[in-house]
Amino acid sequence: MTTPTITSPRPAPKSRVVTVIAWLALGISALSMLGALISTLVLAYFPGDVNQVVNKVLQDTAFVRVMPRALGFELQHPVLIRLVQFVVWTVALVCAIGLLRRRDWARRLFTGLLGLAIVSVLFSFYMGQSMVWSLFSRRGSPGREIPEAVGSGMALGWLMIFAVVGLLLWLIAWFRSARIRAEFAAVDSAA
Numbered sequence: 001m002t003t004p005t006i007t008s009p010r011p012a013p014k015s016r017v018v019t020v021i022a023w024l025a026l027g028i029s030a031l032s033m034l035g036a037l038i039s040t041l042v043l044a045y046f047p048g049d050v051n052q053v054v055n056k057v058l059q060d061t062a063f064v065r066v067m068p069r070a071l072g073f074e075l076q077h078p079v080l081i082r083l084v085q086f087v088v089w090t091v092a093l094v095c096a097i098g099l100l101r102r103r104d105w106a107r108r109l110f111t112g113l114l115g116l117a118i119v120s121v122l123f124s125f126y127m128g129q130s131m132v133w134s135l136f137s138r139r140g141s142p143g144r145e146i147p148e149a150v151g152s153g154m155a156l157g158w159l160m161i162f163a164v165v166g167l168l169l170w171l172i173a174w175f176r177s178a179r180i181r182a183e184f185a186a187v188d189s190a191a
Contacts, residue, residue, distance in 0.1 A: 029096055033090055088116075125157065132154060
């Protein structure tokens with residue numbers, strides 16, 4: 001009577017794309033987290049200087065007229081904004097470590113962070129575009145045209161936004177694909 005040999009299942013090969021993205025996310029989130037922490041500390045320890053600069057900016061009526069409301073909120077609450085950035089980048093750092101270890105919770109969280117990045121990119125682009133439109137709509141008569149170079153720059157901005165959002169959507173689809181889900185599930189079930 002022969003005893004059957006028990007072989008352990010061979011681990012599925014790890015996707016290089018996931019590994020590269022995880023290392024990039026780790027590096028970017030570590031640097032961004034450090035930057036947000038330093039900004040928060042500077043803003044928290046020197047509130048008088050910060051308030052003086054913000055008040056000076058808000059007294060410039062030419063700037064305030066073209067400034068989007070969201071930027072006004074950021075100028076009035078800089079410590080809160082930097083603290084939120086620090087928390088988000090800390091979550092991204094933990095998520096990147098989880099991606100390197102192929103944890104399924106990290107894959108799901110990273111997909112959510114990519115969705116948040118899409119919202120952030122679109123919102124930032126909207127703020128920039130609204131400032132440009134405000135500059136030219138309030139400068140002179142209502143029929144004034146936008147200079148050609150500015151129009152070309154805005155068109156290039158639209159192309160860049162489409163490219164960035166497209167890349168982020170592709171990453172979301174990649175991390176939600178059956179192959180990647182199986183890779184992460186195999187590691188989670190083995191642990």
